[in-house]
Amino acid sequence: MTQQNNGVAASVTQTQPLWLLAEVTYRCPLHCAFCYNPTDYAKHTENELSTEQWIQALRDARKLGAIQLGISGGEPLLRDDIEDIVIEARKLGYYSNLITSGVGLTEKRIKAFKDGGLDHIQLSMHDITEEINNFITNTKTFELKKKVAAMIKDHGYPMVLNVVIHRYNIGHIKEILEMAESLGADFVELANTQYYGWSLINRSQLMPTKEQIEFAEKVTNEFRSRVGSKMKIFFVVPDYFSERPKKCMNGWGEVFMIVTANGDVLPCHSARVLPGMEFPNIKQHGLEWAWKDSPTFNKYRGDKWMKEPCQTCPEKEKDLAGCRCQAFLLTGDAEAADPVCSLSPNHHVILQAIEDAKNPKLQSQPIHFRTDKNSKKFVEGDLKELVKEFHALP
């Protein structure tokens, strides 16, 4: 993470896990169609770490240089020890962020978080209409989210709203921003869906057109110039419509570390999809070993592992060949260039996906919502083959 700032900021040392994401549980009362959790999460819902194990993980990561802490899931509030985790995080000097759907946030809990030193709360919102909120999350959570937003504000927290954008709400960007403004939001992240996990399976049903995205960006810019700095709006551009891939996670094993519910340590959210990887688990190895020495974290550091066209590409420092998971999911080869890149020999799979998303027949296929039942089908049942269908290569 190099932040240039009129010479004020120096570049941050690249080998520390500055961001620790604690995915404390895969359990979730919502069933979002775009959820980035692995489709086979049902395999990983057992053996959740204990409070003591989390606290140890926080201490160890802090020693390695971690400073930003995300507490996420699933829905983290399904655990009743988030209060203890927050207190410890504050003691250790983390800047901590609770990432929640709002379900389970009560007056009592938010007060405990505030007293414990939680720095901010990021709430997911979905739409201005009850209908789409409830459809895309497959739950009745619309009214609740509004109440939670007010509660966050009342307790003096900055209001950080995260809105995942897809075909069903992209036409409502202006109204969504107006709602955010009236709720008193300080930061709004309009995050175009990235296609991993459940959103990949539902890609044709969720992906908007290029024109829709361009229009949404224009509306966002107009809104931004009207509200000025009182509400910061981030528009996360979807990579499928770019010529070059994103520098995924700022580089594999560079600044991010994820500890999952059962203690596996991952370099990114969806790394579990990669074949032949053995992820370190904090119950067996320390976090220090995981970050510094584990074969998994070292596997895609630097550029030695790259193939052509990336190996000799003059731009390789910029994007480090893109996302390993996306490369594997779409080409079947984890070391290939991210097919988002127009120089990738597999770039056609992206163009095809964009075409497919315009196909009314594919658009109207039923959505696979993120439910335990569906996840079990991905583990052993009739949906197991579906993920493989997304590979372009044999």
Next chain:
Amino acid sequence: MNNTEIYTLAPHYRFQWEEAQQSYVMLFPEGMIKLNGGAGEVIRRVDGKRSVDEIVHELKLAFPDVDDIESDVVAMIQLAVEKSWLVLAN
């Protein structure tokens, strides 16, 4: 900017020494900024009690060999206000 003004850290921002970075950092919802030595020395003194003038005075005493501390301090505080890290203390 009037140098008798007193600034303080904006709510939701945290400023702290980071051992692992060997520097001061500013933390906020979207990330963190690592401050270089001079910037850290200025921001560390912004506490809702000391005025800009007082900070300049202190730094002059602490770093007698550095020229033109005043304009550096003013520029740094102005930048920090622009970035919304600092706000006027009531």
